Amino acid sequence: MPRKHPSGEQVPDDEDVKAVERAMVAIRRSQTRRALTRLAEGRDDADRGDAVSSPAVDVLDAIEAAEQAGTPATVSSVAATLNVDQPRASKLVAAAVEAGLVRREADQADGRRASLVRTEQGNALFEELHRFRRSIFAMAMSDWTDAERAAFARLLTRFVESLAGITGRGGSNPQG
Numbered sequence: 582m583p584r585k586h587p588s589g590e591q592v593p594d595d596e597d598v599k600a601v602e603r604a605m606v607a608i609r610r611s612q613t614r615r616a617l618t619r620l621a622e623g624r625d626d627a628d629r630g631d632a633v634s635s636p637a638v639d640v641l642d643a644i645e646a647a648e649q650a651g652t653p654a655t656v657s658s659v660a661a662t663l664n665v666d667q668p669r670a671s672k673l674v675a676a677a678v679e680a681g682l683v684r685r686e687a688d689q690a691d692g693r694r695a696s697l698v699r700t701e702q703g704n705a706l707f708e709e710l711h712r713f714r715r716s717i718f719a720m721a722m723s724d725w726t727d728a729e730r731a732a733f734a735r736l737l738t739r740f741v742e743s744l745a746g747i748t749g750r751g752g753s754n755p756q757g
């Protein structure tokens with residue numbers, strides 16, 4: 582029987598929706614910094630397991646989201662992407678700058694603002710992180726057919742885009 586959302590809309594009480602909810606919770610749990618660090622520590626090619634646990638990586642993800650949206654990365658865009666307040670985003674950015682992963686550059690359009698740019702070290706770490714994440718995802722789908730992988734990528738991307746439209750949180754790119 583459908584339930585009502587606090588907004589008054591009907592919420593389907595459907596087994597597929599329940600399965601998606603359970604899967605999303607499981608994904609969220611498996612993608613925590615602690616879980617990823619544990620995975621990284623157990624892999625021969627992961628000599629930077631400590632970097633996976635760094636909050637600075639969240640800033641690198643937020644910068645990538647801004648790049649994909651075609652907008653400059655700023656402390657404000659980091660706050661919006663990470664769903665944190667401005668002071669917290671500022672601390673995260675400062676940590677990324679201090680770690681040598683990000684630098685601030687004067688915004689060409691507005692000299693009062695600073696754009697955030699990955700450093701060479703930040704780019705290297707980010708590429709390493711992408712390789713690590715993708716290797717985990719590839720292992721999880723290793724026994725899938727090409728058609729299954731393509732369908733999953735298409736449907737997951739569509740789901741994330743729809744979810745971003747509902748929650749107002751964009752900047753995600755599951756293929757990134």
